[in-house]
Amino acid sequence: MLRFALRRNLQIVPTVIVVALLIFVIFSVVPGSFAASLFADGKRAADPQMMARLTQELGLDKPLMERFVTYVTDLARFDLGTSFRTRQPVIDLINDRMWASLQLAIAAMVFAVLVGVPLGFLAALRPGSVLDTVTMIGAVSGLSMPQFWLGLLMMYVFALQLNWLPSFGYGDGSLQNLILPAVTLGVTPLALLARTTRAGVLDVLNADFIRTAHSKGMSEAKVVRWHVARNALVLIVTTVGLQFGSLIGQAVVIEKLFAWPGIGSLLVDSVAIRDIPVVQGTILVIVLWFLIINTAVDLIYAAIDPRIKQE
Amino acid sequence: MTAPLLDVRGLKVAARLGDRAHPILKEVSFQIMPGEAYGLVGESGSGKSVTSLAVMGLLKKPLRVAGGEILFKGQDLLQLSKREMRRLRGNRVAMIFQEPMTALNPLSTVGRQIAEMFVLHQGKGWDEAQRLAVDALASVRVPNPDRRARNFPHQMSGGLRQRVMIAMALACNPDLLIADEPTTALDVTVQAEVLRLIKELCAERGTAVLFISHDLGVIASTCQRVGVMYSGCLVEENETQALFGDPRHEYTRGLLGALPRLGSRSQHGRQRLVDIDSIISDRSKLTETRFIAPRAAEGGQP
Ligand SMILES: Nc1ncnc2c1ncn2[C@@H]1O[C@H](COP(=O)(O)OP(=O)(O)OP(=O)(O)O)[C@@H](O)[C@H]1O
Ligand SMILES: [Mg+2]
Numbered sequence: 001m002l003r004f005a006l007r008r009n010l011q012i013v014p015t016v017i018v019v020a021l022l023i024f025v026i027f028s029v030v031p032g033s034f035a036a037s038l039f040a041d042g043k044r045a046a047d048p049q050m051m052a053r054l055t056q057e058l059g060l061d062k063p064l065m066e067r068f069v070t071y072v073t074d075l076a077r078f079d080l081g082t083s084f085r086t087r088q089p090v091i092d093l094i095n096d097r098m099w100a101s102l103q104l105a106i107a108a109m110v111f112a113v114l115v116g117v118p119l120g121f122l123a124a125l126r127p128g129s130v131l132d133t134v135t136m137i138g139a140v141s142g143l144s145m146p147q148f149w150l151g152l153l154m155m156y157v158f159a160l161q162l163n164w165l166p167s168f169g170y171g172d173g174s175l176q177n178l179i180l181p182a183v184t185l186g187v188t189p190l191a192l193l194a195r196t197t198r199a200g201v202l203d204v205l206n207a208d209f210i211r212t213a214h215s216k217g218m219s220e221a222k223v224v225r226w227h228v229a230r231n232a233l234v235l236i237v238t239t240v241g242l243q244f245g246s247l248i249g250q251a252v253v254i255e256k257l258f259a260w261p262g263i264g265s266l267l268v269d270s271v272a273i274r275d276i277p278v279v280q281g282t283i284l285v286i287v288l289w290f291l292i293i294n295t296a297v298d299l300i301y302a303a304i305d306p307r308i309k310q311e
Numbered sequence: 312m313t314a315p316l317l318d319v320r321g322l323k324v325a326a327r328l329g330d331r332a333h334p335i336l337k338e339v340s341f342q343i344m345p346g347e348a349y350g351l352v353g354e355s356g357s358g359k360s361v362t363s364l365a366v367m368g369l370l371k372k373p374l375r376v377a378g379g380e381i382l383f384k385g386q387d388l389l390q391l392s393k394r395e396m397r398r399l400r401g402n403r404v405a406m407i408f409q410e411p412m413t414a415l416n417p418l419s420t421v422g423r424q425i426a427e428m429f430v431l432h433q434g435k436g437w438d439e440a441q442r443l444a445v446d447a448l449a450s451v452r453v454p455n456p457d458r459r460a461r462n463f464p465h466q467m468s469g470g471l472r473q474r475v476m477i478a479m480a481l482a483c484n485p486d487l488l489i490a491d492e493p494t495t496a497l498d499v500t501v502q503a504e505v506l507r508l509i510k511e512l513c514a515e516r517g518t519a520v521l522f523i524s525h526d527l528g529v530i531a532s533t534c535q536r537v538g539v540m541y542s543g544c545l546v547e548e549n550e551t552q553a554l555f556g557d558p559r560h561e562y563t564r565g566l567l568g569a570l571p572r573l574g575s576r577s578q579h580g581r582q583r584l585v586d587i588d589s590i591i592s593d594r595s596k597l598t599e600t601r602f603i604a605p606r607a608a609e610g611g612q613p
Pocket of ligand 2: 359360
C-alpha cells in the first residue's frame with residue numbers, strides 16, 4: 001500500500017513538468033500582448049514608444065528561447081514570476097486567493113456529499129417511492145439550473161428578504177459569508193452525486209453477491225451495511241473526485257457573483273488583460289490541484305478495493 | 312414412515328407484469344426426506360431455479376407465490392413472518408448458487424463472509440466467528456485455511472470459491488442444502504471434486520440436498536430420487552435408477568434420448584446427436600400427464 005502511494009505520488013512530478021511546458025508554449029503563441037491591451041482603448045492605436053518601453057521592461061523583447069529558460073529555472077525555485085499589472089510576485093497573488101478558493105470548494109463538496117449521497121442511497125433502496133421521485137426531479141432541476149441564476153435567487157431570498165446571511169464578500173473568512181456561495185456551488189455536484197449514488201447502489205443491489213447475502217438470512221439493514229455500502233463507495237468516490245477537481249474552475253461565476261476572492265476570478269481577470277505570468281501560475285496551481293485530487297481518489301480506491309493494488 | 316423434511320404441495324408461482332399474472336410454476340409437488348439427496352432436472356426455463364428460490368423465500372418482483380404450501384419440518388414457510396424466515400434462511404435451509412465468480416462480495420475477505428453466518432445465526436463475536444470460519448474452510452478441504460480465510464475472492468480459483476460457498480452454506484449445519492447448478496460454471500475436473508465434496512459432506516452430516524442440474528449424469532451419480540420438470544410442472548418423479556431405466560413420461564424419454572452416449576457410434580465413426588423435439592410428439596400436451604412413482608419407504612402410498 002505504501003509503495004503504491006509513493007509511486008502514485010511520484011507520477012505527479014512529470015505531469016506537472018509537461019503541463020508547465022505546455023502552458024508556456026501556448027501563451028507564447030497566443031495573439032495579443034499585455035502591452036497592447038494596456039494601451040489600446042479600441043479607438044486609437046497605442047503609442048509605439050510607450051509600447052516598446054513596456055515590452056522591454058517586462059522582458060518580452062528577449063528571444064523566446066531565453067524567456068523559456070528563465071521560466072523553467074524560476075519554476076524550479078518555485079518562483080512563478082511577477083505580475084505584469086501589479087508587479088507583485090505571482091506566488092503571493094495566488095497565495096492570497098488560494099485559501100478562499102479551497103474553503104469554497106471544500107465547503108461546497110462537503111455540502112454536496114452530506115446531502116447528495118444519503119439522498120441517492122435512500123432513493124435506491126426505495127425505488128419508485130415519493131422520496132425517490134422527488135430526489136430525482138430535484139437532481140435534474142439542480143443540474144439544469146444556471147448557477148448564477150440560482151445564486152441570485154439565494155441572495156434574494158436569504159440575504160435580501162430573510163436577512164439571514166450576508167449577500168456577498170469574504171467577510172474575513174467568516175462561516176456566514178461562506179454559506180451562500182458554497183451552497184450555490186454545491187448544487188451541481190450534489191445533483192450529480194445523488195444520481196450516481198442512486199445508480200451505483202441499484203447496480204450493487206442487483207449483484208449476485210447481494211442475493212447470496214440474502215440467502216444467508218441477513219436483514220435488509222445488514223445487507224446494506226455489510227455488502228452494499230462499500231461497493232457503492234467506489235462510484236461515489238469517483239464522482240466526488242471528478243467534481244472536486246473541476247469545482248475550482250466552475251467557481252468563477254460564483255466568485256464573481258458573491259465577490260468571493262478566489263483563484264478562478266484571478267485567472268479570468270488576468271486572461272482578459274493578458275497578464276501572462278499570473279495566468280500561467282494560476283493554471284499551474286489548478287492543474288496541481290487536479291492531480292492531487294486524482295491521486296487521493298486513486299489511493300482511496302486502493303484502500304476500498306483489494307483488486308486494485310495488484311494491477 | 313418418517314415425516315418429510317421438505318414437503319412442497321401444489322406450489323404455484325406467477326409473474327405479475329402490468330395487471331396480468333403469468334403462471335411460471337403451475338403445479339410443483341415433491342417431498343424430500345431428512346438426509347435425502349433429491350435431484351431436479353429439466354430444460355432451461357422449466358422453473359428449477361424459481362422453485363428453489365421460492366423455497367428459500369427469495370423470489371423477487373415480479374415473481375411471487377400464487378398458491379400451494381411449502382412445508383419445512385411440518386411448518387408452512389409461506390406463513391412465516393419475514394423475521395422468522397430470516398432465522399431459518401442460511402441457518403436451517405442454505406443455498407449454493409451457480410456462479411462462484413460473482414456470488415461472493417469482491418471487497419470482503421472470504422473468511423469474513425463465512426464468519427457472517429456465525430454472527431448472524433449463532434450470536435458469536437467477530438473474533439470467534441473468524442476462527443470458526445477457518446475451521447469451516449478446513450472442513451471443505453481448502454489447503455492453508457488460515458491464509459485462505461484472509462484472501463479476497465479474486466485471489467481464488469473458481470473451484471476454491473465454490474468451496475467457500477459450500478463452507479458458507481454448511482456453516483450452521485443446515486437440515487437442507489439447495490444447490491442450484493453448483494458445478495455448471497466449473498471445468499470438468501473441478502466439477503467432479505466439488506460434487507464429491509457436496510455429496511460426502513452432506514452424507515456425513517445428514518444434510519438433505521435439493522440438487523438442481525441440467526446434467527443427468529451428475530444427478531444420476533448424486534441423487535437417490537429425481538424429479539423432472541417441464542414448463543413449470545413436475546411431470547415425473549421416481550427413484551433415480553428406475554427413472555433412468557424406465558422413463559415413463561414422454562418428455563423424460565426425450566430428455567434421456569437426447570443424451571450423447573460414449574461408445575455408441577454410427578458406422579461413419581460419428582454419433583448423431585438427437586434433438587429432443589424429434590423424440591416427443593407434441594409439446595403442448597406434455598404437462599397434462601404426470602408420472603409420480605410411489606415411494607418405496609411409504610409403503611406404496613402415493
Ligand atoms: N424475474 C422474472 N420475471 C419474469 N419471468 C421470469 C423471471 N425469472 C424467471 N422467469 C421465468 O420463469 C421461468 C423459469 O425460470 P428458471 O430460472 O426457474 O428456469 P431454470 O429451470 O432454472 O432454467 P436454467 O436451467 O436455465 O437455470 C422461465 O421461463 C423464465 O422466463
Ligand atoms: Mg436456473
